[in-house]
Amino acid sequence: MLQGLIKDRGGATSIAHGRYTIAVIDDRHLVAECLARCLQNSRPLDQVVAYPSVIDWIASLHEEGDAALVILSIGGKAAEDPHVVSALTTLQETCPSVPVVLLADGEEARQILDALDLGVRGYIPTSVSLEVAVNAMILVGVGGTFIPASSLRSSCSSAQREGCAPIAGGVFTARQAAVIEALRKGKANKIIAYELNMRESTVKVHVRNIMKKLNAKNRTEVALIANSSIG
Numbered sequence: 001m002l003q004g005l006i007k008d009r010g011g012a013t014s015i016a017h018g019r020y021t022i023a024v025i026d027d028r029h030l031v032a033e034c035l036a037r038c039l040q041n042s043r044p045l046d047q048v049v050a051y052p053s054v055i056d057w058i059a060s061l062h063e064e065g066d067a068a069l070v071i072l073s074i075g076g077k078a079a080e081d082p083h084v085v086s087a088l089t090t091l092q093e094t095c096p097s098v099p100v101v102l103l104a105d106g107e108e109a110r111q112i113l114d115a116l117d118l119g120v121r122g123y124i125p126t127s128v129s130l131e132v133a134v135n136a137m138i139l140v141g142v143g144g145t146f147i148p149a150s151s152l153r154s155s156c157s158s159a160q161r162e163g164c165a166p167i168a169g170g171v172f173t174a175r176q177a178a179v180i181e182a183l184r185k186g187k188a189n190k191i192i193a194y195e196l197n198m199r200e201s202t203v204k205v206h207v208r209n210i211m212k213k214l215n216a217k218n219r220t221e222v223a224l225i226a227n228s229s230i231g
Contacts (some may be wrong), residue, residue, distance in 0.1 A: 004015070021047045021139070023057050025087070035073065035103075042134045051059040054087045058094050069141040070095075072120075073103040087199050088118045089193035099140050101131075101213050112147050113173055118205050163173035172210065179206045184226040 022039060026032035032050035039048050049067070051057040074084050078092070078209060079102065091100055099121040104111070107125035115123045122140040124133050125148055136146040172180065175196070182192040189207070193200040207219060216222045 002088060011038065021067045021069075022049070022141075023067040023070045024048060024050045024073065025052075025070065025150045026050070026075075027052050028073075028075065031075070035071070038130055039134060039137075042130060043177055043187060054090050058090070060105060061095075068099055070098055071103055072100055076105045078106065079104070079111050079118060079120075080199075082199055082201070085118065085199060085205065088120065089205055090202055092119050092205070095163050099143075101137055101140050101146070107148060109142045114184060116147070116174060117209065118202070119209055123148070126167055172213070176206055176210055178224060179203060180210060183207070183210075186223065 006114070007192070013056055024032050024036050024039075026035070029050075029052060031134050032052070035046040036050045049057075051060070053187060054072070072083070072084075072087060072091070077084050079085075084102075088100065088102075091098070100119070101122035102115045102120045103124050104115075104125065107127060112123045122136055122145060124136050124146065128136075128148060139146050176197075178196055179192060182195065183214075187195075189200050189203045193203045196203070198206075207222070210216075210222055211218070214225050216225060
């Protein structure tokens with residue numbers, strides 16, 4: 001057994017000694033526990049706790065307290081997979097101040113843009129080294145944002161092809177711009193989801209992030225700002 005490894009209630013794995021608290025969420029128990037141990041071996045972290053789901057982590061908050069960082073490991077799933085969207089939405093609604101890093105097998109530009117649209121602060125593909133992954137997590141934990149450098153050029157090219165819309169001083173992806181246009185026309189989330197071939201939960205995440213970028217209090221203010229930009 002690794003020295004300092006502690007089993008918490010609910011099957012969580014904690015590792016003591018250090019400065020940070022990190023929650024690792026993956027429904028594959030072996031992957032989650034291996035990642036927790038690797039993080040402990042790589043950095044003097046205060047505590048690394050592995051959970052099988054977002055719900056299990058939330059249930060532990062009363063006893064464990066907030067994490068400084070949440071790592072959501074999704075394996076081969078896409079960022080817009082309904083289970084991933086649901087998990088990210090729940091994380092944002094429960095602890096909006098806690099940064100979230102998505103750990104995934106895919107590293108396509110569209111996948112990364114989707115993840116950023118859904119509010120994650122870091123996207124780490126499993127193709128990177130452990131050293132890069134750990135330093136990326138530390139960067140996000142202190143307020144930064146991380147995407148893999150290898151995908152940056154592809155991301156920019158994709159954004160140029162799809163078009164990024166400037167609205168009232170903000171720059172939005174094509175999907176966000178489409179949502180803003182629908183809000184400007186007064187359409188409900190259910191209609192927006194149908195017309196843009198999205199899940200309604202994804203539309204809600206887009207709306208929340210758009211409001212944050214525009215510093216708008218509600219969707220009506222988003223529509224007014226959009227109309228003002230067009231005018």
